[in-house]
Amino acid sequence: MQDLRSRIKAKELLIGTFIKTPAPHIVEILGEAGLDFAVVDQEHAPIGIAQMDMMALASRAVGMPILSRRWGASRDWIAPLLDLGMAGVMVPHVMDGPDAEAVCNAVRFSRGKRGLSPSPRAGNYGGMSIPDYRSNCDASSVVMVQIEDASALDHLDEIAAIEDVDMLFIGPADLAQSMQASYPSDELDEAILRVVAAGLKHDKAIGLFVGNAAHIPDWHDxxxxxxxxxxxxxxxKGAATGLAAAKRS
Structure with missing residues (x-):
């Protein structure tokens, strides 16, 4: 499987999508299509850990890394998903430095707070030594923290300065709502550029959700x-709507 974290740190152009359907076949299809990664959206879709297990298995089979996004003030949901062999996590509504540190504590064994056992899939079902398991997981697990609250904009420096944070990922819809701004709007674009500036200052990669892939080149620039x-x-739905429209025409 591709090393997604290394590609993020190298600031390659990477394109993926959210998965909202709890089926390993979706992971397989998107991987065969050539996407760089996908994020399983446990925040806004009914996807449980047993289904995540099969989706993580499919991601390994097809060679496309997947991450999880799940809402929750505590961070105890993170480690069980990484144990399944997922490439990392995208954590919603990270507000400040201490919040981002808590996310990193849940991901990196080197911080001494994540429960340790090489028995799950991520440890080759016990086939890896503990030192190798720790180092491999810490080297490859992706930490994306979502910036999608107006108050978080005042803490960008402290969040971006944390070494174990790999990416600041912008959730524009929630950010606009928190700012009481329109989506899209010039005000929102300015906030997005503030996040980009913090990333550049601290050599952190920046990610963004776009509803339309046509917006990618401009934001990449x-x-x-x-x-x-x-x-x-x-x-x-887009493909099906187009097909239905072709019938009507």
Whole structure:
């Protein structure tokens, strides 16, 4: 499987999508299509850990890294998903430095707070030594923290300065709502550029959700290197709507 974290740190242009359907076949199809990664959207879709297990298995089979996004003030949901062999996590509504540190504590064994056992899939079912398991997981697990609250804009420096944070990922819809701004709007674009500036200052990669892939080139020119565009469901509905329209015409 591709090393997604290394590609993020190298600031390659990476394009993926959200997965909202709890089926390993979706992971397989998107991987065969050539996407760089996908994010399983446990925040806004009914996807449980047993389904995540099969989706993580499919991601390894097809060679496409997947991450999880799940809402929750505590961070105890993170380690079990990484144990399944997922490439990392995208954590919503990270507000400040201490919040980002808590996310990193849940991901990196080197911080001494994540429960340690090489028995799950990520440890080759016990086939890896503990030192190798620790080092491999810490080297490859992706930490994306979502910037999607107006108050977080005042803490960008402290968040971006944390070494174990790999990416600041902008959630534009929630950010606009928190700012009481329109989506899209010039005010929102200015806030996005503030996040980009913090990333450049601290050599952190920046990610962005775009509803339309046509917006990728412009934002890439502005310094954003990873994009989540739409979802499996939006792609299916768009194709089906086009097919239905062809029949009516």
């Amino acid at each position: 502005k310094g954003i290197t990873l994009f989540v565009s739409g979802s499996d469901q939006s792609m299916l």
